[in-house]
Amino acid sequence: xxxxxxxxxxxxxxxxxxxxxxxxxELFAHIPDELKLKSELNIPSxxxxxxxxxxxxxxxxxxxxxxxxxxxxxxxxxxxPSIVKSVVSKEEFVTAYTxxxxxxxxxxxxxxxxxxxxxxxxxxxxxxxxxxxxxxTAAAEAVNMCCERSRQVVxxxxxAHPDTISVIKTYCWAAxxxxxxxxxxxxxxDWDSIASQLDKKTSACVYVQxxxxxxxxxxxxxxxxxxxxxxxxLICGCNPIALxxxxxxxxxxxxxxxxxGQPLGMPLSFGGPYLGFMAATSAMMRKLPGRIVxxxxxxxxxxxxxxTLQAREQHIRREKASSNxxxxxxxxxxxxxxYLAAMGPEGLRRAALICYQNAHTLAxxxxxxxxxxxxxxxxxxxxxxTEQADSDRILSALEKEGILGGYPLENGDxxxxxxxxxxxxxxxxxxxxxxxxxx
Amino acid sequence: xQLLFERSHPGRGCTILPACDDINLxxxxxRAQAPHLPQLSENExxxxxxxxxxxxxxxxxxxxPLGSCxxxxxxxxxxxxxxxxxxxxxxxxxxxxxxxxCLEVLSLADKLFSxxxxxxxxxxxxxxxxxxxxxxxxxxxxxxxxxxxxDRTKILxxxxxxxxxxxxxxMAGFQVVSIPxxxxxxxxxxxxxxxxxxxxxxxxxxNPNTVGLFDQNISEITSIVHQAGGLCYYxxxxxxxxxxxxxxxxxxxxxxHLNLHKTFSTPHGxxxxxxxxxxxxxxxxxxLPSPTVCKDENGYHFCxxxxxxxxxVKEFYGNFLVVVRALTYVLTLGKEGIPEASSNAVLNCxxxxxxxxxxxxxxxDTGCMHEFVMTLEKLKKEKDVSAMDVAKALLDNGIxxxxxxxxxxxxxxLMVEPTExxxxxxxxHAIEVFRSIYQTAIEQPESLHEMxxxxxxxxxxxxxxxxxxxxxxxxx
Numbered sequence: 001x002x003x004x005x006x007x008x009x010x011x012x013x014x015x016x017x018x019x020x021x022x023x024x025x026e027l028f029a030h031i032p033d034e035l036k037l038k039s040e041l042n043i044p045s046x047x048x049x050x051x052x053x054x055x056x057x058x059x060x061x062x063x064x065x066x067x068x069x070x071x072x073x074x075x076x077x078x079x080x081p082s083i084v085k086s087v088v089s090k091e092e093f094v095t096a097y098t099x100x101x102x103x104x105x106x107x108x109x110x111x112x113x114x115x116x117x118x119x120x121x122x123x124x125x126x127x128x129x130x131x132x133x134x135x136x137t138a139a140a141e142a143v144n145m146c147c148e149r150s151r152q153v154v155x156x157x158x159x160a161h162p163d164t165i166s167v168i169k170t171y172c173w174a175a176x177x178x179x180x181x182x183x184x185x186x187x188x189x190d191w192d193s194i195a196s197q198l199d200k201k202t203s204a205c206v207y208v209q210x211x212x213x214x215x216x217x218x219x220x221x222x223x224x225x226x227x228x229x230x231x232x233x234l235i236c237g238c239n240p241i242a243l244x245x246x247x248x249x250x251x252x253x254x255x256x257x258x259x260x261g262q263p264l265g266m267p268l269s270f271g272g273p274y275l276g277f278m279a280a281t282s283a284m285m286r287k288l289p290g291r292i293v294x295x296x297x298x299x300x301x302x303x304x305x306x307x308t309l310q311a312r313e314q315h316i317r318r319e320k321a322s323s324n325x326x327x328x329x330x331x332x333x334x335x336x337x338x339y340l341a342a343m344g345p346e347g348l349r350r351a352a353l354i355c356y357q358n359a360h361t362l363a364x365x366x367x368x369x370x371x372x373x374x375x376x377x378x379x380x381x382x383x384x385x386t387e388q389a390d391s392d393r394i395l396s397a398l399e400k401e402g403i404l405g406g407y408p409l410e411n412g413d414x415x416x417x418x419x420x421x422x423x424x425x426x427x428x429x430x431x432x433x434x435x436x437x438x439x
Numbered sequence: 440x441q442l443l444f445e446r447s448h449p450g451r452g453c454t455i456l457p458a459c460d461d462i463n464l465x466x467x468x469x470r471a472q473a474p475h476l477p478q479l480s481e482n483e484x485x486x487x488x489x490x491x492x493x494x495x496x497x498x499x500x501x502x503x504p505l506g507s508c509x510x511x512x513x514x515x516x517x518x519x520x521x522x523x524x525x526x527x528x529x530x531x532x533x534x535x536x537x538x539x540x541c542l543e544v545l546s547l548a549d550k551l552f553s554x555x556x557x558x559x560x561x562x563x564x565x566x567x568x569x570x571x572x573x574x575x576x577x578x579x580x581x582x583x584x585x586x587x588x589x590d591r592t593k594i595l596x597x598x599x600x601x602x603x604x605x606x607x608x609x610m611a612g613f614q615v616v617s618i619p620x621x622x623x624x625x626x627x628x629x630x631x632x633x634x635x636x637x638x639x640x641x642x643x644x645x646n647p648n649t650v651g652l653f654d655q656n657i658s659e660i661t662s663i664v665h666q667a668g669g670l671c672y673y674x675x676x677x678x679x680x681x682x683x684x685x686x687x688x689x690x691x692x693x694x695x696h697l698n699l700h701k702t703f704s705t706p707h708g709x710x711x712x713x714x715x716x717x718x719x720x721x722x723x724x725x726x727l728p729s730p731t732v733c734k735d736e737n738g739y740h741f742c743x744x745x746x747x748x749x750x751x752v753k754e755f756y757g758n759f760l761v762v763v764r765a766l767t768y769v770l771t772l773g774k775e776g777i778p779e780a781s782s783n784a785v786l787n788c789x790x791x792x793x794x795x796x797x798x799x800x801x802x803x804d805t806g807c808m809h810e811f812v813m814t815l816e817k818l819k820k821e822k823d824v825s826a827m828d829v830a831k832a833l834l835d836n837g838i839x840x841x842x843x844x845x846x847x848x849x850x851x852x853l854m855v856e857p858t859e860x861x862x863x864x865x866x867x868h869a870i871e872v873f874r875s876i877y878q879t880a881i882e883q884p885e886s887l888h889e890m891x892x893x894x895x896x897x898x899x900x901x902x903x904x905x906x907x908x909x910x911x912x913x914x915x
Contacts, residue, residue, distance in 0.1 A: 001771075001772065001773050001775040001776045001779075002771035002772055002773070002776055003772065003776050003779060003780075004511070004512055004514060004704070004780070004859070004860045005779055005780060005783045005859050005860065006860065006861070006862035006863075007783060007786075007787075007862065007863060011863055012783070012786060015786060015787075015790045015863060016786065018790065018793075018794075019789055019790055019793040019794075020793075021789075024782045024785075024786065027782065027785045027786060027789060027806065028684055028782075028785070030653060030655060030805075030806065031653050031655070031681075031684070031685055032655060032657075032658070034658075035657070035658065035685045035689055035690055036684060036685050037683065037684060037685060037686065037689070040683075040774045040775070040778075041554055041555060041683050041774045041777060041778075042554050042774075043551050043554050043555070043769065043773060043774050043777070044770065044773050044774065045773045045774060045775060046770075046771055046772045046773025046774070046775050046776040047770060047771060047773065049516050049771065052516065052520075052767060052770045052771045053516060053519070053520065055770060056520045056523070056763075056766075056767055056770070057520075057523065057525075059525075059540045059543050059544060059547075060520075060523040060524075060525025060526055060540050061525055061540065062525075062539040062540035062543060063525050063526075063529050063537060063538045063539060063540035063541050064533075064537035064538075065524055065525065065528045065529065066528075066530070066533065066537075069530060071530055071532060071533070073532050074531075074532075074754060074755075075530055075531050075532065075755070077530070079455065079456065081453065081455045083453070083481055083484060083485060086485070087484075087485070087488040089518075090488065090489075090492045091497055091499040092492040092493070092495040092496070092497045092499065092500060093491075093492060093495060093497070093708065093709050094497065094499075094513065094518075094706045094708055094709075095497030095498040095499045095500075095513050095706050095707070096495050096496060096497040096498075096707065096708075096709040097503070097505055097508050097510060097707045097709070097710070098707070098709070098710040099709065099710065100505075100842075100843075101496075101830070101834065101839060101840055102896070102899050103831070103834050103891050103894035103895070103896055103897060103898070103899070104494075104495070104496040104834055104839065104894055104895070105494075105495060105496065105709075106440075106491075106494040106495070106895050106896055107490075107491035107492055107493065107494040107495030108491075108495050108709040108710070110440070110442065110491055110494075111488075111491055111709075112710075113442070113910075113911070113912070114442055114443050114444070114912070116910055116911050117442075117444065117911040117912040118474070118476060120911045121474035121475050121476065122474050124470070127908075127910050127911065128910070128911070130710065131711070133566035133567065133570060133711075133712075133753055133758075134566065134753055134754045135754060136751070136753060136754045137566070137570075137752070137753055137754075144610070161754075163751055163753075163754040163755065164754070166729075166750050166751040167750070167751050167752060167753065167754070169750055170577065170728075170749055170750035170751060170752055171610075171752075173749070173750070174573070174576075174577050174580060174610065174611045174612050174749075175610060175611070175612050176612045217468065243470070243474070244474075245464060245469055245470065246464075246468055246469060246470060247468060247469065247470050248470050251470060251471065260754070267527040267528060268527065268528060268529060268530045268531065269526065269527050269529070269759055269760050270526065270529045270530075270531050270538065270541040270755070270756065270759040270760075271531030271754060271755025271756050271757070271759050272531075272566070272712070272753075272754070272755060272756070272757055272758040272759045272760065272761075273566070273711075273712035273758040273759075273760060273761060274754065285908070285910075291710065292908075292910060293910070294904040294905070294908050294909055294910050295904070295909040295910075296899050296900045296901065296903050296904035296909075297899070297900055297903070298896040298897045298898060298899050298900070299897050299898050299899075299900075300896075300897055302896055302897075304896040304899050306899045306901055306904050308901070308904040308905050308908060308910075309905055309908060310905070311905070313602075314569070314602040314603050314605075314606035315601075315602035315603075315845075316602070317602075317606070318602050318605040318606060318615075319605035319606060319608060319609040319615040320609070321602070321606040321609070323606065323610065324569040324570075324572065324573060324603050324606035324607040324609075324610050325567070325569055325570075326567065326568065326569045326602075326603050327566075327567035327568060327569065327700065327707070327710060327711040327712070327713040327715075328567070328710050328711040328712075329566070329708075329710075329711045329712045330708050330709040330710030330711045330712075331708030331709060331710075331711065331712060332708075332711070332712060334708075334709070337443075338484065338488065340476050340477075341443055341476065341477045341479060341484050341487075342453045342455055342481065342484060343453075343455055343456075343476070344451075344452040344453065344476050344477060344478050344479070345473040345474055345475070345476045345478070346452060347452065347453065347455050347456055348474070348476065349473065350456045350457075350458070350459050351456060353459050353460075353461075353462050353464075354456065354459045356462060356464070357459065357460065357462055379465075379468065399534065399537070404530060404533055407532055420456055
């Protein structure tokens with residue numbers, strides 16, 4: 001079997017003797033016998049590192065790695081600068097716990113402070129927390145921040161990512177908040193449809209994602225005006241790469257900005273670990289969930305960083321805490337920081353523009369194929385939806401050529417995505433394969 | 440040291456992407472001003488983080504007996520396996536037949552962790568322990584609702600519990616009823632009997648409990664709750680004491696969460712990502728988060744048709760790469776290594792406690808499991824040396840302090856969890872350091888208020904940080 005226990009049996013015996021015991025069993029003597037396992041666990045015997053490595057590599061080989069990807073839908077294939085992995089593999093960062101002891105955790109604490117600053121810069125908001133689990137739980141936590149005793153009605157755009165809607169739904173059901181899904185028209189949320197339901201006493205917040213699940217830019221300002229007119233809050237879900245060029249949530253009236261940080265240097269990884277980022281106006285600072293790092297000084301007057309505003313948190317407030325969150329996605333937050341530092345303002349803008357350009361080139365060329373057309377007319381960033389007769393055939397044909405095509409939606413539409421990684425050659429290849437298949 | 444932003448020079452940068460054509464984006468779509476991101480060469484960024492790493496203490500830097508956090512060694516093979524392209528480069532929404540390896544990981548992990556906990560099914564969607572608690576409580580809520588039992592609105596939580604327990608109960612829409620502990624830290628079964636009634640949705644408990652003792656009345660406790668119609672939730676934070684020896688499922692628990700980043704050796708990354716896998720008994724399976732993984736003659740599939748499911752609690756399927764690491768660990772240890780790990784965790788803990796208890800007052804003077812709690816109440820009263828002072832003195836000796844001031848039911852508490860991966864010499868050295876700090880506390884107590892002296896920064900003004908929050912760098 002494999003083991004990471006250093007003590008030999010002889011050493012274990014000596015240690016036991018030094019405390020007046022003669023066997024390991026005596027350490028567990030106070031556990032009632034009838035509760036103890038009568039036989040070994042029904043799991044395989046332990047193995048050497050070489051054997052386990054072989055088994056796991058074999059399992060990993062059972063999935064297919066697509067060399068070319070035109071699928072996003074919440075998980076995006078972006079280029080990851082080499083320095084990212086090098087930094088976030090440093091053992092000090094990897095093996096540390098939450099930085100409770102600030103004196104020996106300045107590295108982690110400062111990196112979180114830098115992360116908070118970058119998230120504020122990206123979103124235009126005043127304060128950021130140290131991260132939550134992912135974009136969907138960030139949205140659900142933001143909803144909780146906005147609900148008060150009398151204001152418990154939550155309006156969520158139906159054009160948001162389905163997993164985000166599902167998580168918001170689950171959290172609202174558990175907490176007892178009322179959820180109203182706002183339908184979409186031509187790929188964009190139809191805000192007029194809720195005008196009559198907004199109420200000065202009960203409406204808590206609106207959640208809107210822009211670009212939305214279909215890639216369309218939403219009328220966020222309109223949503224902000226509507227919900228603010230009844231004293232509620234606007235939560236805006238955003239894409240961090242798009243923020244390299246496009247309007248910030250703050251510029252569009254958001255009280256809270258949230259999003260999935262995976263595009264900032266995290267591999268696809270079958271869905272996780274990713275990064276939930278959250279930032280808010282100063283007015284909402286003390287409602288933010290999770291860790292927040294602040295600047296202070298030590299007894300010698302030296303600048304230092306520390307976990308702060310802890311009176312919001314579960315270990316102090318218990319059932320009255322703003323959230324139950326304890327562990328977050330710290331190493332993923334550091335990943336995002338290193339990514340953003342390596343890209344710089346110009347690099348991030350380039351990423352945004354190349355994504356935009358590639359997606360629009362792909363859309364244009366796809367729509368030259370007879371039988372394929374754009375579903376929605378609005379402005380999109382790096383994702384768009386096409387309508388066609390036979391999406392299964394198209395996607396299978398691409399798959400046979402090692403290309404992961406767009407994401408098939410339930411109604412037969414396809415949601416395509418292009419990023420800076422896709423080349424003109426790849427786009428032409430997709431178009432040619434589809435043309436041939438539909439001939 | 441300088442912040443990234445203070446090192447920045449306009450015009451510097453890395454060349455990550457090729458130049459692109461300037462697109463005429465409609466001005467109404469664009470942000471007014473570019474974000475202030477650092478402008479630095481790769482060398483400068485690299486050195487910056489190397490310097491930050493030097494100011495960070497991880498398990499790799501030395502002893503880390505942080506109670507209730509199980510800071511065991513993080514095996515390197517786990518990292519290597521989690522970096523395989525067959526895991527990292529798989530899109531969560533690619534066709535199932537092209538993601539069979541990833542589905543196999545989830546399916547195999549389900550089987551192994553169910554057996555280790557004595558449960559019938561697991562979900563890996565929850566991203567951390569607290570998230571697992573919330574998910575488990577949601578299962579309990581959905582179960583009662585499905586039974587038309589709408590008056591079960593209360594969750595019983597011992598006063599010694601982790602703060603996440605009551606906070607999770609509150610997020611799940613329950614009222615929290617605090618159950619007092621006996622002087623020995625165990626559940627007061629009399630008080631429990633009084634509290635458990637037709638409004639009880641469930642009980643949250645960890646065993647061994649938060650003071651590191653195994654509650655021998657556990658079968659009675661779970662049956663009191665069951666008789667009242669409630670369910671029992673096991674907080675897996677302390678599972679490292681009993682793996683392969685006794686299982687939550689056999690103690691009468693219906694739902695458990697595991698902290699894969701504690702018990703199953705996945706690294707904590709300075710605060711995350713973790714994984715709070717949740718297991719449950721057969722009768723709660725229909726309520727598990729969607730999707731679930733199933734297998735038929737054509738291979739593995741996601742099952743999304745779960746009408747009674749609580750829904751999703753996270754995007755996609757959870758912190759997948761953390762599950763890959765934990766699975767690698769369980770396959771390495773196997774049925775022999777799992778109880779061996781727990782046995783040595785308990786041995787190391789008893790060894791340290793027994794070699795300290797003549798000087799330090801233990802909160803409970805019995806054998807401990809994987810962690811023990813000492814109380815510095817007397818030292819505080821007589822010498823004005825607090826738990827914090829002792830902790831800060833440890834910093835100067837290269838030892839990460841134990842958990843301070845927890846559990847709340849013990850005054851001036853220090854909670855020590857050595858874990859099984861520390862050799863005897865490390866424990867002996869730590870014992871020596873603890874003993875010499877005690878001597879200092881008796882002979883020169885005021886000197887301890889000055890410590891630490893040799894860390895990158897010294898004691899911080901935490902009150903000032905909270906009173907006058909400065910939460911980001913200001914470019915003005």
